[in-house]
Amino acid sequence: PLYDKNCVFTGTLEKMLRKQAFQLVVDCGGHIEDGITKHTNYLIVGSLEYASNIKDGKSNKLKKAEQLIVKGKDLQILSENTFYDMLETPS
Numbered sequence: 001p002l003y004d005k006n007c008v009f010t011g012t013l014e015k016m017l018r019k020q021a022f023q024l025v026v027d028c029g030g031h032i033e034d035g036i037t038k039h040t041n042y043l044i045v046g047s048l049e050y051a052s053n054i055k056d057g058k059s060n061k062l063k064k065a066e067q068l069i070v071k072g073k074d075l076q077i078l079s080e081n082t083f084y085d086m087l088e089t090p091s
Contacts, residue, residue, distance in 0.1 A: 011046030
């Protein structure tokens, strides 16, 4: 499900280090991006409660992703658990 898809992470992952999650995406043939762009396919959202720069309960990446979705961009916002579920589902 992640093959040739561009993925961005925001927030703190609870089950693994972000570096490990990056490797899972790459192992599935996906790509990691630093920020949200018009090419982003998935934003994976971890816990945002520890970040000091969060306003209104949303990271800047999450806000930008929501703006692109409103404009019609085919971008999905996934919870950390949904991301793991995608990896376990045989394609």
